[in-house]
Every structure is written in C-alpha cells, then in structure tokens.
Amino acid sequence: MGPVILNRTIIQRIFGICATPQPKDEGCWTVSGKRVEVDLARAQELSTPFGAIRLEGKKLPVRLLVVRGDGDSFHTFQNQCRHMGRRLDPVPGTRTVQCCSIGKSTYDFTGQVMSGSAKKNIATFETTRNREKVIIQL
Numbered sequence: 782m783g784p785v786i787l788n789r790t791i792i793q794r795i796f797g798i799c800a801t802p803q804p805k806d807e808g809c810w811t812v813s814g815k816r817v818e819v820d821l822a823r824a825q826e827l828s829t830p831f832g833a834i835r836l837e838g839k840k841l842p843v844r845l846l847v848v849r850g851d852g853d854s855f856h857t858f859q860n861q862c863r864h865m866g867r868r869l870d871p872v873p874g875t876r877t878v879q880c881c882s883i884g885k886s887t888y889d890f891t892g893q894v895m896s897g898s899a900k901k902n903i904a905t906f907e908t909t910r911n912r913e914k915v916i917i918q919l
C-alpha cells in the first residue's frame with residue numbers, strides 16, 4: 782500500500798501552501814541557545830493527536846515542524862523537504878509527515894523518506910515532554 786496522501790488542492794500544491802499554521806499565540810514558544818520550549822497550555826494547536834505547529838523566526842537556525850503523535854508523544858522535524866525545500870504537514874492517522882508540494886515527499890516520524898520526489902531523509906530533533914512543556918534540543 783502506498784502512502785496516505787494529505788488532502789490538498791492542486792493550487793495549494795503548486796504554490797507550496799502548507800496546512801500547518803504558525804501558533805496563534807506567538808508567545809507559546811521560546812528559544813534559548815539550542816533549546817526550544819513550547820508551553821502546551823498556550824499552544825492549543827498541539828492539544829489533540831496529529832495537531833501541529835510550525836516554528837519560524839526568533840533566530841531559529843532552521844524552520845521547525847512540531848507534531849503531536851497519536852499518543853502523548855511529540856516529534857520535531859526540520860521543516861524543509863529534501864527535494865526542493867517546501868514545508869511539511871502531518872498526515873493525520875499515520876506516523877508520517879508530507880511535503881505540501883506536488884512531489885508529496887513523505888517521511889516517517891524518524892525522518893526517513895518513504896516516498897515521493899525526495900531522495901534524502903530530513904533532520905529530526907530530540908523532543909521530550911516535561912509536564913506542560915515540550916522541550917526540543919536543536
């Protein structure tokens with residue numbers, strides 16, 4: 782069986798418009814050196830399985846995609862497809878993330894490329910939960 786394809790329009794794919802928002806509450810995350818902290822009490826997008834946010838700016842060295850798994854696990858990816866650099870989205874109900882572009886490169890939660898145009902894996906970052914904080918080590 783092939784990968785599950787995220788439901789996106791052809792226009793969204795041509796222009797590389799991802800489904801995952803930046804957090805509504807920009808103050809829900811902070812960067813300190815190589816450590817990123819996300820406050821779950823403020824990051825409502827991560828309150829349900831397969832919820833996700835993209836983190837950009839604040840002097841981050843790379844764009845990040847933070848995904849809640851199907852249980853209480855959290856996963857962080859470099860948010861840059863290894864084909865042409867477009868952003869990724871989680872595919873609900875699967876343990877994969879998928880490029881928003883036409884090539885639909887799909888990676889598992891370890892960052893390994895499973896299908897699509899990309900030939901290389903994406904970087905993932907150690908992500909742990911400590912009470913109401915998600916901590917990402919860059």
Ligand code: FES
Pocket residue numbers: 862863864865866867880881882883884885886897898899
């Ligand atoms: S940029 Fe991701 S498949 Fe082309």
